[in-house]
Amino acid sequence: MTGSSPSASTSPRPTPGASRGARGAGTAGAHGNLPRAALTALAPVAWGTTYVVTTEFLPQGHPLFAGLLRALPAGLIALAITRTVPRGAWWGKAAVLGVLNIGLLFPLLFVAAERLPGGVAATVAAAQPLMVAVLAVAVLHESPSTWCLSWGVIGVGGVGLVVIGPNAALDTLGIAAGLAAAASMALGLTLTKRWGRPAETGPTAFAGWQLTAGGVFLVPVTFLVEGPPPAIDAPAALGYLWLGLVGGLIAYALWFRGIAALPVASVAVLVLLSPLVAALLGAVLLGQTLGPVQLVGFGLALAAIAATQLRPRG
Numbered sequence: 001m002t003g004s005s006p007s008a009s010t011s012p013r014p015t016p017g018a019s020r021g022a023r024g025a026g027t028a029g030a031h032g033n034l035p036r037a038a039l040t041a042l043a044p045v046a047w048g049t050t051y052v053v054t055t056e057f058l059p060q061g062h063p064l065f066a067g068l069l070r071a072l073p074a075g076l077i078a079l080a081i082t083r084t085v086p087r088g089a090w091w092g093k094a095a096v097l098g099v100l101n102i103g104l105l106f107p108l109l110f111v112a113a114e115r116l117p118g119g120v121a122a123t124v125a126a127a128q129p130l131m132v133a134v135l136a137v138a139v140l141h142e143s144p145s146t147w148c149l150s151w152g153v154i155g156v157g158g159v160g161l162v163v164i165g166p167n168a169a170l171d172t173l174g175i176a177a178g179l180a181a182a183a184s185m186a187l188g189l190t191l192t193k194r195w196g197r198p199a200e201t202g203p204t205a206f207a208g209w210q211l212t213a214g215g216v217f218l219v220p221v222t223f224l225v226e227g228p229p230p231a232i233d234a235p236a237a238l239g240y241l242w243l244g245l246v247g248g249l250i251a252y253a254l255w256f257r258g259i260a261a262l263p264v265a266s267v268a269v270l271v272l273l274s275p276l277v278a279a280l281l282g283a284v285l286l287g288q289t290l291g292p293v294q295l296v297g298f299g300l301a302l303a304a305i306a307a308t309q310l311r312p313r314g
Helices: 016-032 034-047 050-057 063-082 090-103 105-115 118-125 128-138 146-163 172-195 203-226 234-261 264-285 292-309
Strands: none
Touching (some): 034 234, 034 264, 034 292, 050 264, 063 105, 063 203, 090 105, 090 172, 105 118, 105 172, 118 146, 118 264, 128 172, 128 264, 146 264, 146 292, 172 234, 203 234, 234 264, 264 292
């Protein structure tokens, strides 16, 4: 993050050579984080497959049920594998994080998707990195970063160029739901960074706590909104298995590992990969076209992701 600490005025002034050394160390640290960022990026890449899997394999009209099966079975499997449950204050913390990162997020995304064209909903959700940049100042007490905010705006604009069609319409409730979804995930990410995780708890167990908490939250919401579950045939079973194992357990374990190891803004901007992957799969598998405007948007969004990983430090 940019900016100086409150004690900078009382600290000895560094020599020019020391300043260059500090900048070099910051750059080296940024490059050293790239393998971790690439591994963490697999999570939003997996989430980007949700649209194709949902439209091509799953019963229509049951997105919350899909979210429930993505969260709860994966969480219970993680708990069974790791045999680790929260202790003390972590029961409450895990519940809060599970609701913010998963349980509350899915219904809000459902409302946004129902009331907005897909491209508009995706672009509104892509505002999450900007919210994280603000929350990092308020919750993590980091210095404001003009670099992250600027590239966050560029990234949102790039996603908008990729996914917003010419006939996009706006709906007040849909916009509000999309922004609330972005805020829920942004706050969940920021609190995850602030609270960390218990030293004896690995990322798989940590993901399991939150997936279980989010899934339990989704049970009554799903059945109140959608009613009885749909019939599940073989393609739907494979789709639910993909969403639960890859898009749920594996993706969230990688995601929470990345949050622990990387700067919060670097993790947040990786979420932009989800709508990009969805658009790319739509073009490759569903015959949807990507014109020059969409390709420019792709370039801007990818540039924002790369620039945030390599942003100046110190």
